[in-house]
Amino acid sequence: MNSFDEILDGMRLQHALYACFQLRAPWGISFDTGEYARLLIVSKGACYLTGEQRADPVLLEADTCMLVQPGVQFSLCDGKEGPLVSCETLARYPHAEPIIHGGDGALTEIVTARFAFNKLAAEPLFSALGPLVHTRLRAEDAVAIKSILHVLQTEAQSRDYGTQLINARLVDVMFIQVLRALSHCASLGAGLLAGIRDPRMAPVLQAVHQQIARPWSVEEMGALIGLSRSTFSALFKAAVGQAPLAYLTAWRIYKAKLLLAAGSQTIGQIAAQVGYDNESSLSRAFSRLEGVSPGVWRQRHRAGT
Template sequence: MAMNPLDEILDGMRLQHALYACFQLRAPWGVSFDTGEYARLLIVSKGACYLKGEQRADPVLLEADTCMLIQPGVQFSLCDGKENSLVSCDTLARYPYAEPIIHGGDGVSTEIVTARFAFNKLAAEPLFNALGPMVHTRLKTEDAHAIKNILDVLQTEVQSRDYGTQLINARLVDVMFIKVLRALSRCASLGAGLLAGIRDPRMAPVLQTVHQQIAHPWSVEEMGALIGLSRSTFSALFKAAVGQAPLAYLTAWRIYKAKLLLAAGSQTIGQIAVQVGYDNESSLSRAFSRLEGVSPGVWRQRQRAGT
């Protein structure tokens, strides 16, 4: 089966160091989070809470079955009221959490489950650019049921401390991450972008074909012809769904693929150029420098130096 663009990204992300925790909270309570170098999944499995963050002017109410994906380097807090004092997540407990983390008073209860994980940030670039630093949505009934089943198995494994638990939990977090992404991709508030394009029944087959044949010298007319649309009609619909003009999107994806190959370090820049749809090293360098601000060679050197 051919992979769509999101499959390509997920295949390269390589989630690792995944850790899971369950918070059992009773009002009054407030917990602050700093994702640091990790991304975080978070699900309100019972009750409700308020979300506060740098990206939000006002607190946002998160009801039961709300899921969130938060990128690295984001600070936010959750609480049962709008003006609660906060305790750092790291102060409450340390990973791995074998038992639920109990915090707060004796009021209304809320349960939150969360998983943090590291990943290949370069591979995830198009996905996280499309999502933004912090995004949430209310799960549909079938999604909520599926994710709760995963959480039940996670909790059982964490408490069992049997051999293979760490491996099982890592794979379950992989599955939960994909389930949450699917739910987020159906969120209308995301607007135009990669996820919206993949969900668009007209644009999805075009994206899949273009990604499968990234080295082909695509024109807008040729892309439109894949679904029987004129150049102008296709271009307008593509931009409305994906948020970029067709050739701008194609160039951005080619440069993304070039960066992955440059980071792998096993091919010359000329070889990479041909693989991603450029005639030679010079043509890739021009496009690369325009988007990244440096040449492919300099970019590769910086990657190797870790700068």
């Protein structure tokens, strides 16, 4: 399993719900993601994005996709000033028929889905993306996503057996397709997605993730792709945004948190699995990054604090 798939598998998308808005100017909708993440696709027409600390509205044209993390407020509108209606007022999930709103002007169609997920498992991915990210789809991504949208819309209107389950699975697939599209976004900057997409860094990340307990050195990482220590370090940091050993430590602590949250293994057992000689070594590294010891972190996680 590659790095991207490993994170997605751990996220365990849940409660995925879908709606299609058919909007005619003038119109405006406000969104508050609350505890859910949300993806949106402008499938027809265009609109303007405001909010989330943006000084000026951003034009979103047809075939633009957007991924929004929980706890983010933003608005979409046709560009004219006017009252905003909340998404929750318009959409009562699940919603089989398209939601029609606005006046009698130009048409914009927006497909949106919201979903819950394992936030701990998603940390590396969502920290690389930021609270709200959008990009214009490449031609091949647009074709793939539009085919999913077609099936979603057909299923939503069929009301046949299993429609809700099928739509939930299709939203999962659409989410993965949107992530693929966002990984090509030029403005994404350094991070895990950029590293996975980098043909030189991808095999290194794959090896580090698969052999997390190995006592890696920077020289060994660079040797995997035939680069010197200094050249590799510079290229890795440019792509991933962290020095190689800093990234390795962060990934080990991430995996340690997953193990702490998942079961009753001792901290010593977890330390051995993620590349530390003993409990004390893990505790020191863990405390530096998380501010608390592994034991305290586990107690707080179980208590939901």
